[in-house]
Amino acid sequence: MRKSYLQILLDIVFIIVFCGLVFLSLSRSFGVSEFARYFELLFGSDKALHFFAGTVITFTIFRALSRLLAAKYINTLFFSLALSTLILTIDEFSQIANAYRNFDIYDLIAGLSGLTLAAILLIIIYKFFILKVSSTPKISI
Incomplete structure (x- = not known):
């Protein structure tokens, strides 16, 4: 297996x-409520966890899709944002049907x-690093 395929596989996993x-x-037996309680004691709110999760899942999906698809950078960015939004939204709205978790619109806002x-960091990387590297003139001797 080539390294790029292995990296794609690891990203997807x-x-x-x-x-x-x-x-x-969403399961009561998983113990998320205890973890969330400790996280709230440490940071004062679980919104930081939702913020971090939204950032990590977006970077990971973008990384996997940029290796998997032969699309432009911006198209890959928009597709990964759409997929990340879908995952975060499904997660929050699935809590409505669960007796052990509570739906909170602020959790969704923190994740988004x-x-x-x-998205802003990926655009900055694109504007300041990728475009400059690709537009650098090559000197031939």
């Missing part, structure tokens, strides 16, 4: 594990804020 943990957290931060 990470996304699946991440989504699995999110949906496994993390997604927005990831």
